[in-house]
Amino acid sequence: MPKDSYSSWFNYWVLGLSVFLIFCFVFEDYIQLPLLLSWVGKWHPLVLHFPIVLLLGLAVLNLLKKEIPPILFKVTIFLTLVTAISGFFLATSASDKGDLLSRHQWLGTILALLSVIWHTFKAEVRAKKFLANSIPLLIILLVLGTGHYGGMVTHGEDFLALPKKEGYENIPENPLVYQDIVRRILNQHCISCHNSNKKKGGLLMTSLKELEAGGDGGPAIIPFNNQESEMIRRLKLPKEDEEHMPPEGKKTPSSLEIDILEEWVALGASDTLRFYDLKETEPLALLIHELMTPAAVAKWVDLNVVADTTISRLNTDYLTINRISNLSNALVVNAYLPPHYKANQILKLHPIIENIIELDLSGLPLGEAEIGMVAQGKNIERLELDGTPLTDNQLDTLTVLGELRLLKVYNTKLGDKSLTLFEKFKNLKQLYLWNTEISAKGLENLSKKSSSLRIDQGIEEPYITFFSTTDTLDLSNKE
């Protein structure tokens, strides 16, 4: 009797946990865990090692036709279920569920349920020779698969790969297009099969010469000629095509990377070309710029947390504060001129000033105090001060803004004294500067001196002339 009641209790537990597991699997998206259960989830990385060892052990015992002690079997099943369920608890805390995690969950769930079925029908399984062999084998495969995906989730996708790989970090300020950009793209996607050890299709891709020499299919690149460059042609084939490169199963380059390769070949596949040699409007320049700009959101993860209540408290009819995107602590602030302006409208931004990324104060009669506070916004990347009474001295206090990339100061009273100040902004890339009191000569000098700073000086004269003298063709009056 005691044995039976213990056994039936165990069966109830297994049934209950299995149903619960299936429930978690189906309704995962809707589950919100109490704190205690989230904590249980944190044990997943610890307990998972037991079922791995135990399941593999049982499977091997079974394959060797050895008797499995019932208690060991029971403990294994129980721990497997607990592991799977705790895994779901852990997964609910993941902010963004990727493919890897889904696959891990699928495999884990199937594994747990399969082992429950194995245990429940162990007599039948033992009786049938085919099942007796295939189920343990399947279990072994599932353990390996689940474990591998789990490993990829925690340790990164390439945790088993040989240590190497170059990303796009640490690209120099003015990179050599071939050496610092193209090379890295090829290293990531092509070199593993086209190096001196492997040389697939007779093609080597470790140097520019080898690319031009090509392989069995002809030259990989022909400068200025994308149509006949084998590499570009194959990159652009549909994925299903036999000749598409990289072949099926290998990671394909992003469309950005492909575009860069294409534009680089179109411009002559030079190895001496530098980023700054390109015109800003050149597609290749834009593409490289994009590659070099770190994913915007990642940049702002270190910002202090701002509560929704703070944001809504500070919002007024004439001051709009918003998150740059959902769940981000980076803020965008737009101020508008109320009927009666008071400095306090702006000064009250002080508590969140370090979270502001974009600040638009254009057209406001700003005073010394407001500018002083803006100068504390060390994360501001975009600042619009056009149409304000900004003075040269005030601009000087703003030069501490090290993250500032874009500054709009058109329609202001800035004078020649400000010319030297723009160079003090460490990261300033774009400046809108027209209708000021700066002399034409000063402006010319400034734009000559600073190569990395793009200065917009209003609509260029030829346009103004053309637009004010030329009328659109008028045939309607011809009759």
Next chain:
Amino acid sequence: MEGEKNKEENPLKVNRRHFFSQLSVGIGSLALGSLLIPDLFKNQSLSTTGITELGIPHFAPKAKRIIYLFQAGAPSQLETFDHKPTLRKRMGEDLPESIRNGQRLTGMTSGQDKFPLMPPAIGFQQHGKSGQWISDYFPHIAKIADEICIVKSLHTEAINHDPAITFFQTGSQISGRPSMGSWMSYGLGNENKNLPSFVVLTSRGKGNSQGLYSKLWSSGFLDSKHQGVLLRSGKDPVLYLNDPDGITRSEKRHLLDKVSSLNKMHQVETGDDEIESRIAQYEMAYRMQMSVPDVMDISKEPEDIIKLYGEDCQVPGTYAANALQARRLAENGVRFIQLYHQGWDQHGNLPNEMAGQAKDVDKASAALVLDLKQRGMLEDTLVIWGGEFGRTNYCQGKFDPSNYGRDHHPRAFSIWMAGGGVKPGISYGETDEFGYNIIKDPVHINDFHATLMHAMGLDHEQLTYKYQGRRFRLTDVAGTVINDLLT
């Protein structure tokens, strides 16, 4: 005990007692699991991820606002941006059936026994470093060829104006859905709380016109605060916005406070959310009394700006005036500014009417792009120029190369976009040599909407509104973001 033993032998042999006790464990586990879903029995959206919180972009946007220069009536792609020399070579020949391929026609040309190919009555040149083909009707837009992205492969299903323009505006040919400006307002909220987030300006050319109805900027089933507000030209941009003579602003304030307290009582009684937005709209109207005249006043615009947009921009109600106004509204934080210019429906007399229409819009459209650019606003303002469908490559009515017409054509037409995260100086998509069918990179209107929303930081599949038992989207059940258009 008997049961246990049976079960050991064959797990499927279960007696009733065991069945029930196991069932209770099973259901108990389900119940336990359901405790983990907080809102399971509440009548509200199941989404607890917070991904779709309203008023905040889903991801960092490339564009913060859209200026849509809608050319109502459908300008011909063959006289604007889709250069097809074959039409001249094969002028007068009948459109091959292999090309038409069963395309349904409107009642206006379905009776024609011949479909003679008609070349444009105007030349095309390549412009800018990008070498984009632009017709000579548009010398000013040609000047900004390197700023714009011409999409030559838009297509739609509708062949008549009303369904087509309704489709463009709302994502459905049948009216009643919210306009895209309303969706943007719903998803992103106001940037400036003293102006509506969706503003409409209309103008009319001398060409053959089709009607515009307020349903095109209606908020449909969305909250009425997302409705497009039509700004009229002249003294009263918004009707009934000004106080009557003898009423001071403080008296108006008292009135509003009283009305709003009455409205709140009514809301407590009925629980109707629309009352809330009614109160908010009274308040906004009160603030708009100050902000609108300010925005609409172009007297302080410097002379070179006036010259840039053309002298017309000083005449209220013209396209040029609206274009300048659009820039001022954009500066003041309006999310979606929609201009409509009527008169592009050239069933006949196309060369003359087209020239007149181009004269209305060419300079001001290009000026708007340049003006936005010098203010650093082009990078976060998306400008779109285009109509609701294309026009046939064959002649409607009498065959006369100097005075012809073109019927409606849904299978391919061209628009251009500038700024706001769209690649400058490129052409996207291609039509066949007759300009009839798309042969490369088609863009359906749903795709176009999805792409616009993406530029604005919205996931078109996430921004939904539940109405009549299902969740609606601007793109309904279709639409793919065309990443190749975006930077």
